[in-house]
Structures are given as structure tokens and as C-alpha cells.
Amino acid sequence: MWADILFWVFAAAVIVLALAVITFKNPVNSAMALVADLFFVAALFVLVDAHFLAVIQILLYAGAVMVLFLFVIMLINQGPDELGRARRTFAKAVALILLFPLALVVLRVVENVSKGGGFLKVPSDYGTIEAVGRLVFGQYLLPFEVASVLLLAAIIGAVAIAKRRLW
Amino acid sequence: MTVTINDVVVILPFLVASGGALLIILLDSFSAPRTPRRFLGGFTIFFLAVAALSAYIVPLRTESAFHGMVMMDGLARFLSVVVMLSAGFATLLAMDRLPEQGSARGEFYALLLFSAAGASLLASAADLVMVFLGLETLSIPAYAMAAALRRDVRSTEAGFKYFVLGAFATGFFLMGTALVYSSVGSTALGRLAAASASGWTEKPLLCMGAVMLLVGLAFKAAVVPFHMWAPDVYDGSPTPATAYFATGIKAAAFAALLRVVILSLPGMRAEEINGNEIGWHYIFWGLAAATMAVSSLTALVQKDVKRILAYSSVAHVGYLLIGLLAGKPGGAAVLFYLLVYTFMTVGAFAVVAYLENSKGGTKLSDYAGIAKRHPYAAAAMAVFLFSLAGIPPTGGFFAKFYLFKAAVQGGLINLTVLGVLFSVVSAYYYLRIVVAMYMEQGENQAVIDISPSAAVVTAICLCLLFTIIIGLYPTPYLSVAQASASMLP
Structure with a gap:
């Protein structure tokens, strides 16, 4: 009961804030709306018992990634004339056309779900911290370790091309 | 949950290469500081050789290790060796030329080893998660390698272009x-093959996902129309x-294409809907024709x-x-082609590396009349170009011959x-370059004052040797490729 009410509140907030992201003229406002949006997505994850995803969503997306966004926005620091000029009618038309097949797929999925099928049944502890931990250190042990090698290679590459003086 | 030694040996080439890095x-x-880093190139070649060797001594294992993440079959073994070979030649070219061009640091070798490690992991992947991680471990060091000449604007531009478009792909x-996971419920390639074997026309998410996988891999392999980055980055x-x-990266991309598209989505080849035959086949047909044209x-x-x-x-x-x-037969021909292609393409780039200097010297006009000043380099270049064009008695002729023979079959x-x-x-x-080298009069002095490099000469000689040997006696190499492709459908 309460979970249902909360779901509708959070879901509405997600949609409203997502619209706010693309309608605000000032990019800083858009970024802040995105931060709030990601918080509500995290809340949705909590409602379906995906605790690990919820925490990661806030830490990584609302925290780290959005701070990077804000840094970039402030570094570029575009004034109102640069932001106000472009109308991009053509781009909007293309986006609408591309939206069409996506909408078809979403409709198809919703139709499937309303018939009681479509989505895969998951165990009840799916997405909890314990279940994710078992997967990461069990079945997905090798990908987890390889990801660390990948990150190390990325750091070495970034330092090699960006550090001011290497010797 | 436990990891045994039998699991670990499957990723031995990856471990050797990344440990070496x-x-x-x-x-x-x-x-x-400021001592030559040439000796690091020697270490790099050593680790690449050990990694290639380990791929060959590890017993073949077709059922997957690490809970279905990786396996070591003929394809993984063959393409790991091809990638290590390519990276080894790249090291030979880098040892003398990179310091001259203002990038005398050791990171290049480490990035090369990381990239080769990722490629060998990609070749042995048995799960889409591993394919993804292999692709990224392969590509991210490559972006940094493209931008290795930090003072050169074109190198920086190449790195940036490669990075942005690569991240997009x-x-x-x-x-x-x-999308595939949401349709199949698993990322294991084996499960994917079972799910796509029949009735895929009823799974829109699987179809969309499969096409997106193809786009991502086609970018890495530089298939038209996803090739726009290639000329600028390579240049x-x-x-x-x-x-x-x-x-190397091309061989790895074809490993992924073989694994994901050919082995895991085989059912999507052709199916009849309302009397119209649809399927992969037609997408590939169009891509191949557009790429060649x-x-x-x-x-x-x-x-x-x-x-x-x-x-x-x-x-x-x-x-x-x-x-x-x-x-x-096509799978075996592709593997054989990739091997021969590695020798002749690396050879051609090795001659380019031999003739270029800090002022450039890669223009076609720079090559005018070069046969008089550098007769051996010009002759080697001519052999590589004839091989690339597929003229006998070079390896390129047999590579094309077997490929087209398989296609006709x-x-x-x-x-x-x-x-x-x-x-x-x-x-x-190709002949335009040969004509410029042998028949035109050279005005440009840029390529005269080149400094000789023993490592580059070694690379040219090895490539020349193999291009000609495979051209004269292709049977042993072809039979290795056929044995490696034996698990293809």
C-alpha cells in the first residue's frame, strides 16, 4: 500500500525532473535537476529491494559523475547569448523521429507486462547487497578483477598524455 | 565458487601480458630520468613472446572457465598469437622511431602490453561481459597510444577522435x-546461441540488441559506414x-565478430516472414559491399x-x-587472411616508419624517386604492396585466393x-606508390636524412620473409588456421 503510493510519487518526480533537465535554459539548473532526478531513481531502486544499486546510484551518479558535469559546465562557462541562440529545429525533428521506434518497443513491453509476461522472474533477494556481493566475488570474479586492470591501464594512459612534465 | 589452477591457465596469456605491463x-x-628507454622495448618483446607461447602450451579447453567467462579454443589461441605478433612488430618499430619523434617514455610499451592483454582476453571471451571488458582493455590504451606524440597536433587530434568515437561505439x-540480456536473461554466449537458434523474429529486444552489438563491433573493425575515424587516426x-x-586491433575485432555475431547469433542468419527472407545475411552483404566500394x-x-x-x-x-x-571454410580463410594481412600490413607500415623522420615524409610526393636512394626499402615496400594487392607469388595472393574460394563454396x-x-x-x-618510388623524379629532400634503425630493419626483414614464405608454401599455415577454426559452424 505505502510502497505503491511512494512508487507513484517517486515515479512522477523522476519524470518531472527529467523534463526539467531538458527544458531549463541554464545548464547549471539542468545539472542540479539531474542530480535530484538521480536521487529519485535511487529511491525507486530501494522500492524494488535493489539496495546496492540505490547506494551506487547516489554515490557514483548523483555524487561523482554529476560533480564532473558541474565542473565542465563551470569551466566552459557559456554566457546567455551563446545558450539562447540555437533553436535546433532540425535536431528536434530528428530526435522525434528516432523516438518513434523506441516508443513502439516501450509500448510492446508494457503490453507484455500487463498480460503478466515479458519480464524475467528474479529471486526475492535480487539486487540486495548480499546477492550482489556473492555475484561479484563468485560468478563475476574474473570480470571484476579484469575491470581493475582496465582502470589501471586507463589511469596510465591518462597520465601519459596529460601530465605536464614526465621527467 | 573456488578458482582452480585449471581456470587460471586459461587466462595465462592475459596474465603474462598485463603482468609484463x-x-x-x-x-x-x-x-x-632522461636515460634511453630502449631496453624496455626488449622486455616488451620478451613478455609478448612468452604470452604467445603460453597461448600455445595451454591445453585447449572448449568448456568455459571462471563460471563460464572465458575459454581457450582454437580461435582464442590463433588470434592471441596474431595479436602478440602484431604488438611485437609495433614494439620493434617504436624502439628507435618514437624517441626521435619526441616520445621517449616507457608508458607506450606498457599501454601496448595492456592492449594486447585485452585483445587476448577478448579472443577467449565466452560471455558478453568479458567481450565488453576485453574490448575496453584493448581500446583505452590504444587511445592513449594514438596521442603518444604530445607535441604533435595531429597525434593529439587522432587520440581525441579515436577516444570520443570509440566511447560512443x-x-x-x-x-x-x-537489450540482449533483457530478452535472453543471460549474457553467456552459449545461452545467446540457444536463444537465437529459433524464433528470434518474435524477440524484438534480441534483434535490436544484436544490431547494436554489431554496430559496436563494426566500429572497432572499421567497417563502412563506421570507418570515418580510421583514416584520420591511422594517419x-x-x-x-x-x-x-x-x-592487432583488427584481428581482435574480428575475434569478437566471430564469437558474438557468427557463433552466438547463428540463428539470425535467415528466416522467412510472410514469404520474405530476412536475417543477418543481408546486413553483412551490404556492409561487405559498402566497405570494399x-x-x-x-x-x-x-x-x-x-x-x-x-x-x-x-x-x-x-x-x-x-x-x-x-x-x-570461410572461418579458416578469415584466420589465415588475418595472419598474412598482419605480416604484409605491418611490413608496409615498417617501411613507412623507416623512411619517415621528425619532419614527416609520408606524402606520396616524398616517395618520388626513393628507389634510387633507398633501393632495399623501396623493394621491400613493393613486395608488401604487391602482396596487399593480391599478386602472386606473395602471401596476399593465397590469402585472397582461399577467401574467395570459401566464398564461392x-x-x-x-x-x-x-x-x-x-x-x-x-x-x-598500390601501384601508384610503386610508380612514385621507381619511375618519378624526386625533388623533396625530406626523406634523405633518415637515421637507420636496426629494430625497424629487423621488422621489415621478418615481415618480408613471412610474406614470401607463405606465398611460396602456404600449406602449414593454412592447416593451422583450419585446425583453429574447426569449432566454427
Whole structure:
């Protein structure tokens, strides 16, 4: 009961804030709306018992990634004339056309779900911290370790091309 | 849950190469500043050789290790060795030329080893998650290698272009993985094969996901229309890196294409809907034809040898795509082609590296009359170009011969005719370089004051040797390729 009410509140907030992201003229406002949006997505994850995803969503997306966004926005620091000029009618038309097949797929999925099928049944502890931990250190042990090698290679590459003086 | 030694040996090539990369970073940071880093190249070649050797001594294991993440079958073994070979040649080219061009640091070798490690992991992946991680471990060091000449604007531009477009393609691949997972409920390639074997027309998410996976991989392999980055990146990157991108990364991308598209989505080849036959087949047909046509015709008007070779490498992707379509004999032909292609393309780039200097010297006009001043380099270049064009008695002739033979056996008559036609077109732009070298008078002095490099000469000689040996006696190499492709459908 309460979970249902909360779901509708959070879901509405997600949609409203997502619209706010693309309608605000000032990019800083858009970024802040995105931060709030990601918080509500995290809340949705909590409602379906995906605790690990919820925490990661806030830490990584609302925290780290959005701070990077804000840094970039402030570094570029575009004034109102640069932001106000472009109308991009053509781009909007293309986006609408591309939206069409996506909408078809979403409709198809919703139709499937309303018939009681479509989505895969998951165990009840799916997405909890314990279940994710078992997967990461069990079945997905090798990908987890390889990801660390990948990150190390990325750091070495970034330092090699960006550090001011290497010797 | 436990990991046994039998699991670990499957990823031995990856462990050797990435461990070598770590050691090189340590050696680099503990060596005195401003001392030559040439010895690190020697270490790199040692680790690549050990990694290639370990791929061959590890017992074949077709059921997957690490909970279904990786396996070591003939394909993984063969392509790991090809990638290590390509990276080894790139190291030889880098040892003398990179310091001259202002990038004397050891990171290049570490990045090369990381990239080769990722490629060997990609070749042995048995799960879409591993394919993704392999692709990224392969690509991210490559972006940094493209930008290794930090003072050169074109190198920086190449790195940036490669990075932005590569990240975009990775997004496609991830999106495809997510869609496939939402339809199949698993990322294991075996489960994917079972799910796509029948009734895939009823699974829209699987179809969308499969196409997105194909887009992501087609970008890495530089298939037209996802090839736009290739000429600029190959042209702007330092030549050793270009040699690796054009051969090692291409071989890894074809490993992924074979694993994901041919082995895991085989059912999507053709199915009848309302009397119309639809399927992969037609997408591939179009991609192969477009790749051969666009690259061959664009190469005709290029004025830079590196750009001509870049378009030539895109053209060869088109021929390889024909092989992918041709079923079991096609798989063996693709592997054999990738091996021969590595020798002749690395060889051609090695000659470019030999003749270039800090002022450039890769323009077609720079090559005018070069046969008089550098007769041996010009002769080697001519052999590599004849091989790339597919003229006997070079390895390139047999590679094309077996590929087109497999295509005819697979019933791809139209594509074979197109392939032969565009091979003839390609002969024109390869011969343009030969004509410039032997028949034109040279005015440009840029390529006169080059400093000789023993490592580059070694690379040229080895490539020349193998290009000619495979051209004269291809049987042993072909039978290895056939044995490696034995698990293809």
C-alpha cells in the first residue's frame, strides 16, 4: 500500500525532473535537476529491494559523475547569448523521429507486462547487497578483477598524455 | 565458487601480458630520468613472446572457465598469437622511431602490453561481459597510444577522435548487451546461441540488441559506414601505433565478430516472414559491399602513403567480411587472411616508419624517386604492396585466393565478383606508390636524412620473409588456421 503510493510519487518526480533537465535554459539548473532526478531513481531502486544499486546510484551518479558535469559546465562557462541562440529545429525533428521506434518497443513491453509476461522472474533477494556481493566475488570474479586492470591501464594512459612534465 | 589452477591457465596469456605491463611501468619509474628507454622495448618483446607461447602450451579447453567467462579454443589461441605478433612488430618499430619523434617514455610499451592483454582476453571471451571488458582493455590504451606524440597536433587530434568515437561505439555495445540480456536473461554466449537458434523474429529486444552489438563491433573493425575515424587516426598516430591498430586491433575485432555475431547469433542468419527472407545475411552483404566500394574508391584520390594504407586496411575488412559470411571454410580463410594481412600490413607500415623522420615524409610526393636512394626499402615496400594487392607469388595472393574460394563454396558468387573487382581497383592505388618510388623524379629532400634503425630493419626483414614464405608454401599455415577454426559452424 505505502510502497505503491511512494512508487507513484517517486515515479512522477523522476519524470518531472527529467523534463526539467531538458527544458531549463541554464545548464547549471539542468545539472542540479539531474542530480535530484538521480536521487529519485535511487529511491525507486530501494522500492524494488535493489539496495546496492540505490547506494551506487547516489554515490557514483548523483555524487561523482554529476560533480564532473558541474565542473565542465563551470569551466566552459557559456554566457546567455551563446545558450539562447540555437533553436535546433532540425535536431528536434530528428530526435522525434528516432523516438518513434523506441516508443513502439516501450509500448510492446508494457503490453507484455500487463498480460503478466515479458519480464524475467528474479529471486526475492535480487539486487540486495548480499546477492550482489556473492555475484561479484563468485560468478563475476574474473570480470571484476579484469575491470581493475582496465582502470589501471586507463589511469596510465591518462597520465601519459596529460601530465605536464614526465621527467 | 573456488578458482582452480585449471581456470587460471586459461587466462595465462592475459596474465603474462598485463603482468609484463606492470613490470615495465615499475622499471620505467625506477630508471634514471632522461636515460634511453630502449631496453624496455626488449622486455616488451620478451613478455609478448612468452604470452604467445603460453597461448600455445595451454591445453585447449572448449568448456568455459571462471563460471563460464572465458575459454581457450582454437580461435582464442590463433588470434592471441596474431595479436602478440602484431604488438611485437609495433614494439620493434617504436624502439628507435618514437624517441626521435619526441616520445621517449616507457608508458607506450606498457599501454601496448595492456592492449594486447585485452585483445587476448577478448579472443577467449565466452560471455558478453568479458567481450565488453576485453574490448575496453584493448581500446583505452590504444587511445592513449594514438596521442603518444604530445607535441604533435595531429597525434593529439587522432587520440581525441579515436577516444570520443570509440566511447560512443562502446555505448552502442553496452546498450546492445543490456537489450540482449533483457530478452535472453543471460549474457553467456552459449545461452545467446540457444536463444537465437529459433524464433528470434518474435524477440524484438534480441534483434535490436544484436544490431547494436554489431554496430559496436563494426566500429572497432572499421567497417563502412563506421570507418570515418580510421583514416584520420591511422594517419595522425605515430606509425608504430598505426601498425598495431591496423593489424592487432583488427584481428581482435574480428575475434569478437566471430564469437558474438557468427557463433552466438547463428540463428539470425535467415528466416522467412510472410514469404520474405530476412536475417543477418543481408546486413553483412551490404556492409561487405559498402566497405570494399567506399574504401577502394576513396583510396584512389589520397595523397599520403599512410592514408592510402589506412583506406587499404578498411578495404581488407570488406574482404574479411565476405569470409565471415561463408561458413566453416570461410572461418579458416578469415584466420589465415588475418595472419598474412598482419605480416604484409605491418611490413608496409615498417617501411613507412623507416623512411619517415621528425619532419614527416609520408606524402606520396616524398616517395618520388626513393628507389634510387633507398633501393632495399623501396623493394621491400613493393613486395608488401604487391602482396596487399593480391599478386602472386606473395602471401596476399593465397590469402585472397582461399577467401574467395570459401566464398564461392558458400554460394556468395555476387560478393566474390565484387571482391575481385575491387581488388583490381586496389591494385591501382598500390601501384601508384610503386610508380612514385621507381619511375618519378624526386625533388623533396625530406626523406634523405633518415637515421637507420636496426629494430625497424629487423621488422621489415621478418615481415618480408613471412610474406614470401607463405606465398611460396602456404600449406602449414593454412592447416593451422583450419585446425583453429574447426569449432566454427
